[in-house]
Amino acid sequence: AQRVTQPEKLLSVFKGAPVELKCNYSYSGSPELFWYVQYSRQRLQLLLRHISRESIKGFTADLNKGETSFHLKKPFAQEEDSAMYYCALSLGGYQKVTFGTGTKLQVIP
């Protein structure tokens, strides 16, 4: 069965510092990887997906099949980035999404 691992429950960084939220997955095939974000008192929303290869709010994530990782990165953290971030995996073909346990990002002013 597929699994998504986010090793850090909490990541605290200073404003302007680089951010890297780690995500590793286990699946032998070619999954689709996503990052979802949940800001305080708001609903979960899609941040980005690996097939889009886009940068959203300054965040990027590269799928590394060799390391089975999909780490989320941003060069300079901003206070408004403080939120809960979930890495997720889908087997594609409109199948269900499996979520990691989430990492709380805290950007210190």
Place this chain on the structure above:
Amino acid sequence: GAVVSQHPSRVICKSGTSVKIECRSLDFQATTMFWYRQFPKQSLMLMATSNEGSKATYEQGVEKDKFLINHASLTLSTLTVTSAHPEDSSFYICSAREVRGGREEQFFGPGTRLTVL
């Protein structure tokens, strides 16, 4: 993006009663909706996949007779927690899948906080 609503946002009920939670896609049709459960400081756990016009697909360990799912239309899925007990207290979140231009995305509802006394 598309909007998904949930009703009620929070509900408190007595042990043994049944509670119905609604999930609606407001501006798109969703043949597939998902129901998740989230415990405090934990991830979302998929409970079941709700398919319009057919039976829901439940994840392993989720009692289908306990958590009744009905997806009667393309914009509405309901989750009924039957004979609720305190251990059913949790945050229930639904999502609806939108397919547009061959690309699919899940949009999440705001969640429903269930407290069983």
